[in-house]
Amino acid sequence: MPDFASGAEKSQPGKIALRNQLLAARRLLTPQDRAKAAAAVQAALKDLLRAQAPTMIAGYVPLGPEPGGPDLPEVLGDRLILPVLLPDNDLDWVRYAGPDTLRPGRLGLREPSGPRLGVDAVAEATLLIVPALAVDRTGMRLGRGGGSYDRALARAGRAYTVALLHDGELLPTVPAEPHDRRVHAVITPAEGLSDTADWTK
16 A cells, blocks of 8 residues: 655655656566566565564555555455555554455555554554555665655554565665654565665674
């Protein structure tokens, strides 16, 4: 699930240009490219789940060319909460109860039906999987500009935070503003899980 640009963020020109470049590259991916990348990302996630055994996972439902594939929630399992996009672009959370419970949401998203847990429910997660267009070598994440996941990351508390990327989206640096948040790790199809703590060694 992407962040969506709104009037809330007055992006730097460099940020906007980089977003457009990354989105254009994703649009060029063939269905076969997407499926192969999704399988590799999901395999790395399964390894992470076995290693960490998280008590609660906060994830999302990828759309179109986003890494992870549309069946990502099934991989993340029954300890999963998924976001519901609120009118102010903040994220409420609902416990995932299977693919039949997903419904069309705002801006073309697929969202879970069920009781809302509130925006602070993400603080209970021990693993937070987030979308990103790019992440740099300090762990700084570039989203779509709506600030949805910057707010979720700010509330994440003790969660290990992981962004899903395509190959070529882990960059030396990305433009950042004071509200932008870092992640602990990324998963790419070719490299699997890479922890930001290892990048500074």
